[in-house]
Amino acid sequence: QVQLVESGGGLVQAGGSLRLSCAASGRTFRTYNMGWFRQAPGKEREFVAAISTSGGTTTYAESVKGRFTISRDNAKNTVSLQMNSLKPEDAAVYYCAAGSSFLSTMPTNFPYWGQGTQVTVSS
Numbered sequence: 001q002v003q004l005v006e007s008g009g010g011l012v013q014a015g016g017s018l019r020l021s022c023a024a025s026g027r028t029f030r031t032y033n034m035g036w037f038r039q040a041p042g043k044e045r046e047f048v049a050a051i052s053t054s055g056g057t058t059t060y061a062e063s064v065k066g067r068f069t070i071s072r073d074n075a076k077n078t079v080s081l082q083m084n085s086l087k088p089e090d091a092a093v094y095y096c097a098a099g100s101s102f103l104s105t106m107p108t109n110f111p112y113w114g115q116g117t118q119v120t121v122s123s
Contacts, residue, residue, distance in 0.1 A: 002026045002112050004096045009117030012086055016121075020081040022096030022114055030054075030074040033099045035110055036081045038092035038119075047105040048094070049081060057103055064090070083119070091121045 008020040020036070035050040049060045049070040058070050064083075072079040079096060094117050097110035104110070 002029060002032060002098045004098060004112060004114035006094065006096045006114045006117040009094060009119045011120045011122065014086060014088055014121055014123050016086050017082070017084045018086065018119060020083065020094055020096075020117060020119075022079045022081075024077045024079070024098065026077075029077040029098075031100070032112075033101070033103050034070075034072055034079040035097045035099065035104070036070060036079075037095045037097060037107055037110075038090075039095070039116075040092040043092075045095070045107055047107070050103055050105060051079065052103050059103060059105065061105075086119075086121045088121045088123045091119055093118050 003025040005023050012018050036048040037045050039045040051058045051070045055072045067085045069082040096114040098112040099110035101109045
């Protein structure tokens, strides 16, 4: 198993940047594909970005492509999400997730989740 703790959320003006981090426990972090998801009030949880075990493959939701960058550091057991050019519609609770299957965009393929961190974007 792996335990995940997100940090870095906060309030930012539209057009600004935030960097989210997720710290993972355990020595098996490098064996998990990692993902970021978000959920806004009244909406379903949606995929944001994912990265393979080695970091060599990444995938993004169309809505964030070119603005967000996912990365990982297997030596430090961390995965990050750099968010630039933030828009009001990016506001949500952001969740870090770990999965053991192929690189996926589906929440059901990620059995381990953090508690989430709030991102608020003012217009």
